[in-house]
Amino acid sequence: MQTSTPSPQTGPDAPYPIELEFPDIRPFAEGNTGIPYVYTFDSGVPGPHVMVNALTHGNEVCGAIVVKELLDVGIRPRRGRLTLAFANVAAYERFDPANPDASRFVDQDFNRVWTPAILDDRSRDSVELRRAREMRPVIDQVDFLLDLHSMHERSAPLSVCGPLEKGLALARALGTPAWVVCDEGHPEGRRMRDYAAFGDPASPKNALLIECGQHWEAGAAEVGREVTAGFLVLHGIVESTELPPGWLSQPEPAQKVVRVTEPVVASSFDFRFAGNYNGLETFPEAGTIIAWREGEPIRTPYRNCVLVMPSLRQLRPGVTVVRLGELLDL
Known part of the structure; x- marks a missing residue:
């Protein structure tokens, strides 16, 4: 998917330039799990089930770039299982560089539906709910989730670790980005990173949401690669030498933690x-x-x-x- 670049920014509400090419992910439509655009690879060796998720929002392309590159290089886990997923593909397919914010979602925010009450309520229906229900069986199996996002405004990257101490501990163990945000989520609904066992302090399952930068700045893809590489190495899914050159960065010398x-x-x-x-x-x-x-x-x-x-x-x-x-x- 090739994009054109809008006019340069001229004010706080003007569009940001699109510096990233939106990749064609249609070759990955079939998946290998019975769920479109979702791949799981099993090493056959005991270990955690780690997931890297992209396109929770359809205009947040950095995660799609990272997941596509991992699939292209044929990354496989040394132990445990690895799931690579493109989530809200329907929104991504609607991306229009002339109106780039409009493809965040189709009917409702995919990242506000993650409670059993909403997912089980069949009187509710939307493009995003259908996709969440489709992906739910895989997400229920995941031990460690990395959800790759980006932001409306050009800001320093940050890790969103949720309200629990286990989330903060995981952000510190990853060591990057430099900013960590501890929060309860949004009043509009629950995020995937807080879903079920991820949001249970008694469960060892854990999740991070990484805001890699402004949606379409080139640096967001670089941050996505770095945090994904660190996450996979941290959980023993791959060795650093098995990653593409230049992906793995050094942890930040110090992190700043903000509690919302x-x-x-x-x-x-x-x-x-x-x-x-x-x-x-x-x-x-x-x-x-x-x-x-x-x-x-x-x-x-x-x-x-x-x-x-x-x-x-x-x-x-x-x-x-x-x-x-x-x-x-x-």
Whole structure:
């Protein structure tokens, strides 16, 4: 899938240039699991079941690039099982460089449906729910999930580890990216990384969601390769020498951990930020105005408040437009 590049950015709401080529993933449609676009390889040797997932959102191409490259080189696990998947392919197929944000999903956000109550409720139907139900049997078997994402705005990459200590421990063990966000998720619904045993503190199963950078910047694919390589080596799925050259990077010398305390949700289309924020802006003083919602100021609730993924590109009532977090002193 070849894309053209929109005009250069001229303001905070203008489109970002598309620096990545969207790969043709149609040759992988059959899969090898009975589920389209999902591949599982079994080493025959005891070990964990590790999954690398791409295209939770249809316009987040960096994960698709990484998973396609792993399939192209014929990567196979030394122990345990490895699953490689393209998730919301229906949204990906709708990508239009003239309106690149429109293909995030078809009917609803694929990453807000991951509770048994929603998945089991057959009175509900959407393109995304059908795909989640189709993929669910494989995800139920996974021990360690790496879900590759990207962000609306150009911000430093970050690891989203969920609210549990086991998630933070996994982010630290991976050692990259430099920023780690601990959070409860979104009011609109549960993410795949928090689904079932991944969100159970008593279970050894674990997951990370990596925001690799802005959706279409070239560096997002590089981050995707690095975190995927580190994740596979960390769990003994492959040796570093079995990965393509240049994939494995050194862990960050230090990581900054942000614990999200609250989402800021738009109640209408009348919402604006006080500045041109991209993400990870840190405000040293409590009480600083960061936005206005229907004319009312929104202020930082504490010192060293961090803005996590602020964006108005998907603005509508009920949508989280930014999350506020405390910078933890490690």
